[in-house]
Amino acid sequence: MDLAFTPEEDAFRAEVRAFLDAELPRDIADKMHKAKRLTKDDCYRWQNALYHRGWVSPLWPVEYGGTGWTPVQHQIFDEECFAAGAPRVIPFGINLVGPVIIQFGSDYLKERFLKPMQSGEEFWCQGFSEPGSGSDLASLKTKAVLEGDHYVVNGQKTWTTLGHFADWIFLLVRTDTEAKQQMGISMLLVDLASEGVEMRPIVTMDGDHHVNEVFLDNVKVPAAHLVGEENKGWDYAKFLLVNERMGIASVGQSKSELELLKDVARLERKNGRPLIEDPLYQAKLSRLEIDLMALEYTNLRMLTSKGGKASVGALSSYLKIRGSELQQTIMELTMEAVGPYAAPWVPQANDADWNGMPVGPEYASASTSRFLDRRKTTIYGGSNEIQKNIIAKHILNL
Amino acid sequence: MDFALTEEQQLFSDALRKMLEAEYSQSQRAAALDSDNGYSDAVWQQMAEMGLMALPFPEAAGGLGGTASDTMVAAIEFGRSLSVEPFLASVVLGGGAVRLAGSAEQHESLLTGVIAGERKLAAAFLEPQARHDLGDVETTAEAAGDGYSLSGRKAVVLGGDCADTFIVSAKTGEGISLFSVDAGAPGLDVRGYKLVDGRGAAELELGGVAVSADALIGKDGGALPVIEHVCDLAASALCAEAIGAIEMINEMTLEYLKTRQQFGRPIGSFQALQHRAVDLFLEYEHAKSLVFVAAMSADSADAAARGRAVSAAKSYIGTRGREVAKEAVQLHGGIGVTGEYQLGDYVKRVLVADMLFGDADHHLERFGRISASSPAGASVWAQ
Numbered sequence: 035m036d037l038a039f040t041p042e043e044d045a046f047r048a049e050v051r052a053f054l055d056a057e058l059p060r061d062i063a064d065k066m067h068k069a070k071r072l073t074k075d076d077c078y079r080w081q082n083a084l085y086h087r088g089w090v091s092p093l094w095p096v097e098y099g100g101t102g103w104t105p106v107q108h109q110i111f112d113e114e115c116f117a118a119g120a121p122r123v124i125p126f127g128i129n130l131v132g133p134v135i136i137q138f139g140s141d142y143l144k145e146r147f148l149k150p151m152q153s154g155e156e157f158w159c160q161g162f163s164e165p166g167s168g169s170d171l172a173s174l175k176t177k178a179v180l181e182g183d184h185y186v187v188n189g190q191k192t193w194t195t196l197g198h199f200a201d202w203i204f205l206l207v208r209t210d211t212e213a214k215q216q217m218g219i220s221m222l223l224v225d226l227a228s229e230g231v232e233m234r235p236i237v238t239m240d241g242d243h244h245v246n247e248v249f250l251d252n253v254k255v256p257a258a259h260l261v262g263e264e265n266k267g268w269d270y271a272k273f274l275l276v277n278e279r280m281g282i283a284s285v286g287q288s289k290s291e292l293e294l295l296k297d298v299a300r301l302e303r304k305n306g307r308p309l310i311e312d313p314l315y316q317a318k319l320s321r322l323e324i325d326l327m328a329l330e331y332t333n334l335r336m337l338t339s340k341g342g343k344a345s346v347g348a349l350s351s352y353l354k355i356r357g358s359e360l361q362q363t364i365m366e367l368t369m370e371a372v373g374p375y376a377a378p379w380v381p382q383a384n385d386a387d388w389n390g391m392p393v394g395p396e397y398a399s400a401s402t403s404r405f406l407d408r409r410k411t412t413i414y415g416g417s418n419e420i421q422k423n424i425i426a427k428h429i430l431n432l
Numbered sequence: 433m434d435f436a437l438t439e440e441q442q443l444f445s446d447a448l449r450k451m452l453e454a455e456y457s458q459s460q461r462a463a464a465l466d467s468d469n470g471y472s473d474a475v476w477q478q479m480a481e482m483g484l485m486a487l488p489f490p491e492a493a494g495g496l497g498g499t500a501s502d503t504m505v506a507a508i509e510f511g512r513s514l515s516v517e518p519f520l521a522s523v524v525l526g527g528g529a530v531r532l533a534g535s536a537e538q539h540e541s542l543l544t545g546v547i548a549g550e551r552k553l554a555a556a557f558l559e560p561q562a563r564h565d566l567g568d569v570e571t572t573a574e575a576a577g578d579g580y581s582l583s584g585r586k587a588v589v590l591g592g593d594c595a596d597t598f599i600v601s602a603k604t605g606e607g608i609s610l611f612s613v614d615a616g617a618p619g620l621d622v623r624g625y626k627l628v629d630g631r632g633a634a635e636l637e638l639g640g641v642a643v644s645a646d647a648l649i650g651k652d653g654g655a656l657p658v659i660e661h662v663c664d665l666a667a668s669a670l671c672a673e674a675i676g677a678i679e680m681i682n683e684m685t686l687e688y689l690k691t692r693q694q695f696g697r698p699i700g701s702f703q704a705l706q707h708r709a710v711d712l713f714l715e716y717e718h719a720k721s722l723v724f725v726a727a728m729s730a731d732s733a734d735a736a737a738r739g740r741a742v743s744a745a746k747s748y749i750g751t752r753g754r755e756v757a758k759e760a761v762q763l764h765g766g767i768g769v770t771g772e773y774q775l776g777d778y779v780k781r782v783l784v785a786d787m788l789f790g791d792a793d794h795h796l797e798r799f800g801r802i803s804a805s806s807p808a809g810a811s812v813w814a815q
Contacts, residue, residue: 035441035501036434037728043433067812106433293809300808310804313797320800324722324744331721335435352714397813419707426706430686430713432698 039106047110054118057083061386063119067294069400070386071242072121074157074199081123081154090152091128093277098136098144099152105337112286122287124196127151127158129277131204134221134270138262147202147223159200161191161224161248162271169420171206172215172268176250178207178222180257180264185209185222187230187253193414197233197246201226205250206271209264219267223259230254238410240403241381276350278415283350283357285330291364292326295319298371298397309371318370322363329356349429351421358411358418365405372398379403435724441505444482448506451478452513458774461514461630469594470632471517480549485523488665489531493539494547500665504672504727511676514777516631518552521591524669526553528662529599529610533650542597542612554595555666556586556613556636557659564794566601566659571638573602573609579644580604582611585637590788592634593624599649600638606653617641629784630777657735664742667789668730671723671745674753674785677778678719682712684775685760688767708759715752722748740802743795749785750792757782 039047062076084090092108094100103111116122123129132151135143150156167174176189187207197203203224210218226233230253235243261270299310299319309315336349369376375394382388383399392399412418426432437445455475464472479485487502489495496502503524510519523546530542530553545551562568571584582602592598598613598620615622621637650658689700689709699705722745729741757779761768768775786792 035437035724035728037725039433064812294813296803297809297813301813308804316800316804317796320747320796320803323803324748324796324799325718327725327744328718328722328748331435331725332718334433335721335724336717338433338435352717355714356718422707422710423703425710425713426703430700430706430709432686432689432700432706432709 039110043106043110046107047114050111050114051118053087053089054114054120057087058118058120059083062121065386066119066121068386068396069384069404071384077121077124077157077199078154080121084123085153090123090154091132093129094132095136098148105334109285109334109337113289114286116286116290117293119290124157124199125278126160126196126200126204127156127202130160130274131158131223133277134204134261134274135223137273138266138270140258142258143223143261156201157196157199159194159197159203159226159246161194161203161205163193164190165192165247169417171271172219174206174208174219176205176207177211178205178209178220178255180209183257185255185257185260187222187224187250187255189250191248191250192236192245194233194246194248195244195414197226197248198235198243203248204261206267209267213265216268218265219271220264221261221267221270222255223261224250224253224255228253228255238407240407241379242384242403242407244407275416283329283333283353284361285326285333285357288326288357288360288364289330291361291368292323294397295364295368295371298368301395301397302371302373315371318367322360322367325356325363326360329353329360332356351416351424351429354415355412355418355421358415361411362405362408365401365408369401369405372401376402435721437505441502444502445505445509447482448484448509449512451475451482452509452515456513456515461516465516465626465630470626470630471594475515476517476549479517479519480547484519485527485549486547488523489527489543489547490539492536493531493543495543499727500668500730501724501727503665503669504723507669507672508676508679511673511678511781512680514630514677514774514781516629518554518591518594518632520666520669520673521554521595522546522552525555525590525662525666526595526597526599528665529555529658530612530649532661533610533655533658537646538612538649545596551596552591552594553597553599554589554591554634555662556589556592556598556600557663558587558589560585560587562587564790566663567608567656569601569603569608571600571602573604573611575604576642579642579647580611582613582638582641582643585635587635588627588788589634589636590627591632592622592636593626593632595634598636600636601655601659602638604652608655608659609652610649610655610658611643611647612649613638613641613643613647617643627784629780631784660735661733661738663789664738665730667742667746667795668723668726670785670789671719671726671742671749674749674782675716675720675723677781677785678716678753678756681756681760681775681778681782682716684778685709685712685763688764692765705763708763712756712759712763715756719745719749719752736802739798743790743799743802746790747792747795747799750795751786753782754786 091099092101096102164174178185178187205222208218209220230251232249233246236245300308302309304312375398378393380393383392486495487498491497527546573580573582596615600611600613619639619641622634624634627633692699726742726745729738732738767773
């Protein structure tokens, strides 16, 4: 048992810092710290810098461009990136479908998709949820019928995050309507430029455009773009969702956001003193910070444990539940910290190139919209209630 | 960064669990509580033979030179077995004060007996008016002859009912200082009693207790940092006991959910109960991580880093541990409130863990103070 970092880990941290110092564009870091909107080009520039350093897909097997880091190194990398203001790499390609293609995909799919996915030449989005299939994902209805050398896809997907940045979408589709729900699902990789694909924005209650609906009307997809075997898509989806939940713990991101929040609480004043010294506020902030410490070390403890009773998959559900709750609490306390200046609604202020006069302190402008946006974290990636079902069934055997 | 027990720790933990499982059934424990000592002499002797009492002491004093993590490993087993032997009082608290502040002669004269299991120490730091404030000391030590005369009152002294020697905080002209006081000293009134969790404790009244000059432990007036460190070690060990107790609470609750039948099926098949059961285990995992971090930090001389880690764990265990305990009783239904069923004993252990060495609010406030005084970040807002 030892809390200290090894000299090798300290050296690695220094290496990551030096890289961030040299390669992370200042304008992007500034937008991140100030909660401004990122453009597709911002995402591309950062991802491409990571790609050239060989750090874009650290979790992949080394032969495909992974780094072979230890769990502690991953944690250090994550923390340093967020602290420096690096954006999260859009996860849908690198973290979600990439590992599925590596694990289950044909040589053709690996050859065709992995490189441009890593370099950022091609962005991906996720086509899982449907209007009638949220938590009950396996009830999905989007249908694919094999006709010669291609599938014909019809249906509708929704909550497609950053679909408007994406070039490709990975879809769960029904290929067998007779089989038991989970047994009739396949995974297809679809070019969003295909005829019959239409993407429409969904504006969320923060007033912003993060998610979309995708309509698929007789879309032709080459049969070679099927991942693995037909009707095995549910297995691939489960594999993918475990990776998704791991990412969702967002320890590095939350630690960086907590530091920003503490700085806001040092600047705000109450009763003539910094807000951070106010007993009521400090108690809330401390509870959050302690919960985040618990999450951080639980994450590390689980990642570094050898074997253990429960599978990593089920443990990732614990991390998703608490991680998503804390992401929400951080924004809730930020909104509270700025007092009445949480009330003005000036969404233009979230654009980096807006030249208007901000209402109140600059750090206050996005606080309520981010609180509203964060409502999604306990819903996406399998709602927290679904996570509890998973734990009850697979860890507690209830 | 390594959270795994060492091989040595694992072997030690297994041996201790085996011993306690053999010696600490519910009926054996009840008999121990009813005995004159209020604990099991046989178990106490076996603990000494296993080297438990020597664990945290330096090798020069006849100890094993162990760490707070080693203490944690043992304390988890005390929590699981509901051991009421005065290990925490004698080895961690009294022994800890002597270890950190005492001279080589005091190590020899006081710790040798502790290591053999023959002398029991207790730490008398807090006072009736002080709540959890270790610096609020009204007990005085006035120079008298070659030594001192101690007067004042000490509150809820863990293990005080059976201690041979007390380590007492008192104010001299220089400030807060520590003294060793024999239990039989004239002028010392020891009123022993049991705590909610069955452990022994005492109220002390010192009415001009005469001690010699060499009873002073450590620097005259310089005891507060020592007392704070010792109480961090005790809080860390208490958290480890609590996590052991929570482990058992969760095991019992899960077992009950799987076996108790209502409406023709196990009650664990109901989603309303499943989700609450998940919450118990989620809290356990997160609390355990903080307990590990506290133990790995409790030996540190860096008071802020140590305080931050210990207060995080103590505050978390205090609030979430109690939540787990209450929920477990609710999930059990009627059987959960009966005195005969052992769940209640575990619940009591978790409750007392919050009451001693700073409750959840005390540690939340301390954590907040440390956190707020840390330097501003390098963020855009701080510039």
